Amino acid sequence: MSQGEPIRVAQVVGKMLGGGVEAVVMNYYRHIDRGKVQFDFLVDSDSTLVPREEIESLGGRVFEIPPYQHVAEYQRELQRLFKQEGWKIVHSHINALSVFPLRAAKKAGVPVRIAHSHSTSGKGEYAKNALKAVLKTQSNLYPTHRFACSKFAGEWLFGKAAHFEVVYNAIDLDRFRFNAEARAQARADLGLVGNQFAIGHVGRFTAQKNHAFLIDVFTEVAKRRDDAVLFLVGTGEAGASVKALVDERGLTDRVKFLGQRNDVNRLYQAFDAFVLPSLYEGLGLVGVEAQASGLPCLLSDAITREVDVTGECKFLSIDSPVVWADEICSLSKKPDEERDSTLPGSFANYDIEQQADWLLRRYLHLANGDIN
Structure with a gap:
């Protein structure tokens, strides 16, 4: 990266299907200072609603990778990309499944690896819940930093004793x-x-x-x-x-x-x-x-x-x-x-202008080697 170029952050978003998580990431992307931080989106190849045109018009890039269901191929391609592109920060938004991209990122030597919890689990989804329960046991092995959309979501994925930062799902x-x-x-x-x-x-x-x-x-x-x-x-x-x-x-x-x-x-x-x-x-x-x-x-x-x-x-x-x-x-x-x-003032935490500025500063600190 030459002087003056923005830091590029790899955003692992899984399947872009028009859901809430990708909407949150796009909200931040639209409002962050893209002269200082740019987003590159790593999306599963079976995604159905990738806003590629908007992402590219804002200076971002889209990398299609094998669906995460093909775990070995998925991790191999991610590890190859992480080495090839040299991202300093990988930010994974796929909840308990973040184990897989962050494991690949660690193997590739990515210094800052963020696991972001956007969800939890509930009754009725027995197979999903069983998989989540297994993956949660490894959720703290590969991230260097932990984010969550709420205290509830953070404690669910990382545990009540783990340190994590609440990053609000901010809106305009x-x-x-x-x-x-x-x-x-x-x-x-x-x-x-x-x-x-x-x-x-x-x-x-x-x-x-x-x-x-x-x-x-x-x-x-x-x-x-x-x-x-x-x-x-x-x-x-x-x-x-x-x-x-x-x-x-x-x-x-x-x-x-x-x-x-x-x-x-x-x-x-x-x-x-x-x-x-x-x-x-x-x-x-x-x-x-x-x-x-x-x-x-x-x-x-x-x-x-x-x-x-x-x-x-x-x-x-x-x-x-x-x-x-x-x-x-x-x-x-x-x-x-x-x-x-x-x-009311209670909406301040959800003001995208304020929160995008916070995320910008956080990324810059992390990219400059501030590990706290």
Whole structure:
């Protein structure tokens, strides 16, 4: 690296499928001083939503590697790349699976190896949980530094006695602030009429997000509230089965599948409530976004309370759809003038401008040999 060139950091993001982790990394990339730090993205070759054009326009590079399921080939290619490119910092975002790229990075002599915990585990995913349990026993062998999106996620992966830094899943708060004009337009675009009550959910169609339970909840809501409509944002392998369940319940006209969107900030404006009944989350960033838009939030009690920025979220058991339906049906539509665009100081940790500056300084210190 010649003088004046930015430090390049290898970001191991696994499969880019339009999920929350890559959104977090891209948020930081868009706002960090790229004259001082650049990102190179190492993505699995079976990724479906790689924003290659944007990454390259910002000065980054994309390296496709074999899928991590092919462990030996995956590690060999990573080790080759780490030696070839000479990155001083490798930052892995694939949770318990970070064992594999960081092992390759250590073998290649990479001096700074960051393991970043973005998730946890929950009931029901038996095979995944068994694998995570094994990999967690090695989670502290290869990183030189440990990051986590929450205290909960850090303790889950690294252990309660381990030292790690909380790196907040920061967002551009101005994009999510409530705006009455944006709300009116977004509701019109979604076909909402009058005072229809719009319930929103944002998340990939995977077992973790618990969509089948959510449809059970909305089935109960629909019996009691003629004005309720459920909007589901995201894509994923479980999408077809969820659509089949909606059809089976006769809810086709009242459950709307919006697919993968790049205007989720606008959609929050249209909603009247936000629901996230996940089996587990490292944090649940969409809950922070929804709060920034002034929405009442009903969240699974398996999610860390750290997500409750406003102190007004409700955490509910995912054992009873009726309990969730009761809470949703008790919500009244908040007049636009009562949705405040002024965010409390508790959102400061999620301000991308501040947090990107922190990450920039952290990378620079680490690249210059500051091991603390």
